[in-house]
């Protein structure tokens with residue numbers, strides 16, 4: 001069985017977000033492989049190491065820097081990668097992203113038994129793409145899983161999701177879609193030999209034309225949604241300390257809850 | 265001129281930085297207290313290929329370059345200075361000379377397990393009577409058929425307790441002074457070899473510093489590294505490279521202390537505001553950041569020169585001299601920024617301060633570095 005892992009290049013969590021001309025100022029941002037996608041790659045590589053999977057393909061849509069995210073996936077143990085890169089893709093929304101990813105799967109022709117995603121990209125954070133891909137391909141999906149058992153011979157997968165107060169267990173026919181989160185596994189540190197090997201693993205580039213798409217079908221033109229503006233969250237105000245004798249403190253607090261924020 | 269890591273160098277740095285944050289930093293204080301680097305750390309470093317960073321793949325290494333190696337030492341040292349010198353002494357002082365001077369058989373037998381981290385190495389030059397003046401070592405090696413017999417005592421040997429392969433320097437011909445020194449590979453189980461006392465130290469307490477005793481220690485003649493009489497040159501080769509490692513270690517220690525100082529300055533409130541608002545504190549932080557960056561660029565340049573096969577010993581001496589001084593100054597100021605808190609074990613800066621001092625001493629004291637630099641610039 002072959003599996004495909006979807007990898008997004010995102011700003012490092014330690015990046016300080018700044019806005020410029022109503023867009024993200026990208027000049028000083030360091031990019032990494034989306035941490036949730038790391039769980040997905042790790043899980044796929046473990047399935048390969050367990051002998052259940054014979055090829056792990058990493059796919060990303062993004063600008064040139066997305067190649068680094070793919071390289072990280074290859075260093076964890078993915079076998080090969082696909083990069084969909086085209087200036088016309090700038091401004092694509094999640095629907096277009098999913099559409100392009102599906103096209104790339106078709107173009108490559110990989111006979112996948114499972115598609116693995118991160119549950120969310122830490123930048124866009126819509127959680128949309130995996131569900132959209134699953135829908136477009138008519139595949140069953142389990143989101144935000146913390147455990148995965150795959151039986152390629154029986155053609156099924158069992159995935160556990162954490163839900164309010166317990167776990168939900170899904171059994172799905174292959175091929176299927178899963179999205180990964182913390183708790184599923186501990187992504188390994190890529191070893192130096194594997195970082196070196198990653199350099200030699202093949203990365204296939206696709207342009208829009210390669211995928212048989214026209215610029216009108218993607219980017220802003222092909223999107224249903226458009227981001228109108230960005231704003232930074234309001235600066236956190238320092239908390240207010242209520243001091244004094246217990247009775248005074250209680251009185252003050254009640255007054256605050258009643259009069260100021262009006263929850264009582 | 266390009267001041268940029270390659271993609272692999274960046275990946276290595278990011279990986280080791282994460283490793284240091286997640287695995288070393290949380291354990292560094294405890295390892296310092298217990299006086300050992302925990303076995304699981306050795307295991308992890310080995311699995312990740314950090315014991316043979318620039319050894320070619322055919323000899324069990326990762327096949328990367330010297331810049332990656334130096335970066336690894338800095339990032340490890342940022343988490344735990346003892347772990348930094350473990351890798352640096354192993355690589356620069358034993359792995360590198362075997363790679364450079366070893367026969368094919370020696371590479372297969374010794375380099376392979378060292379590069380893979382299956383075995384740990386130590387470098388034994390210093391003796392109670394011979395420190396900076398290495399030519400005055402008293403340890404001797406006498407040829408006896410197809411063996412050499414070693415006699416003498418080494419001390420202050422890093423990794424001495426955990427190593428199973430030692431690079432030992434001894435005089436094969438005392439009369440010939442530095443041309444009478446030779447280098448030998450000694451395995452832990454060699455008859456007549458034993459480990460003596462372990463030092464209790466101010467800093468890098470998790471790194472073992474051992475006495476080694478050779479009493480009619482018999483080793484096969486094929487364990488001679490290079491030729492008889494080549495030992496002094498091999499040793500100088502070791503230290504030229506090792507100084508890059510120690511400089512990187514010093515920068516790692518300074519970086520760790522600096523990061524603590526910034527964090528503390530932003531959160532400690534006095535006179536109704538974070539102390540980071542005071543210009544006196546800001547200037548300290550600015551000086552620290554500037555010195556660290558300069559020290560880092562020096563060791564990176566030395567590493568790059570070595571990788572390119574260009575002369576680098578002048579630069580590596582400068583890098584070590586400067587970086588060790590930076591480590592001292594930065595860790596001292598980091599404590600100052602912390603006030604009394606920095607003087608207690610509750611905050612890691614006291615450990616960084618203790619760890620910094622050794623970088624001015626081993627692999628050539630700061631005085632010895634100045635001698636090297638001055639001699640070189642005045643010659644011819």
Ligand SMILES: Cc1cc2nc3c(=O)[nH]c(=O)nc-3n(C[C@H](O)[C@H](O)[C@H](O)COP(=O)(O)OP(=O)(O)OC[C@H]3O[C@@H](n4cnc5c(N)ncnc54)[C@H](O)[C@@H]3O)c2cc1C
Nearest residue numbers: 006061091093094097117118120121124125126127128129
């Ligand atoms: C320049 C630019 C302009 C944009 N303009 C718009 C816009 O006009 N309107 C709008 O709605 N959005 C816009 N976006 C956001 C963009 O649509 C989303 O970043 C993208 O579609 C993915 O959505 P998400 O980040 O919420 O991912 P999620 O849906 O949260 O991601 C979940 C998982 O899907 C996979 N995945 C997501 N994206 C990719 C990818 N690119 N390649 C491979 N796998 C992926 C990963 O496995 C990821 O963990 C823009 C982004 C950029 C960079």
Ligand SMILES: Cc1cc2nc3c(=O)[nH]c(=O)nc-3n(C[C@H](O)[C@H](O)[C@H](O)COP(=O)(O)OP(=O)(O)OC[C@H]3O[C@@H](n4cnc5c(N)ncnc54)[C@H](O)[C@@H]3O)c2cc1C
Nearest residue numbers: 387388389390394395396420421422473626627628629631
């Ligand atoms: C923790 C630790 C780990 C070590 N690890 C190793 C190891 O793995 N392998 C190994 O072989 N050694 C090791 N050493 C030894 C270390 O390299 C020596 O301590 C160092 O070279 C200095 O030698 P010394 O201590 O004998 O001091 P000395 O050489 O006696 O120096 C004393 C002082 O005199 C100064 N001095 C000496 N000669 C001159 C001169 N000509 N001009 C001006 N000043 C001079 C020195 O700079 C110093 O300030 C280690 C030492 C320590 C403390």
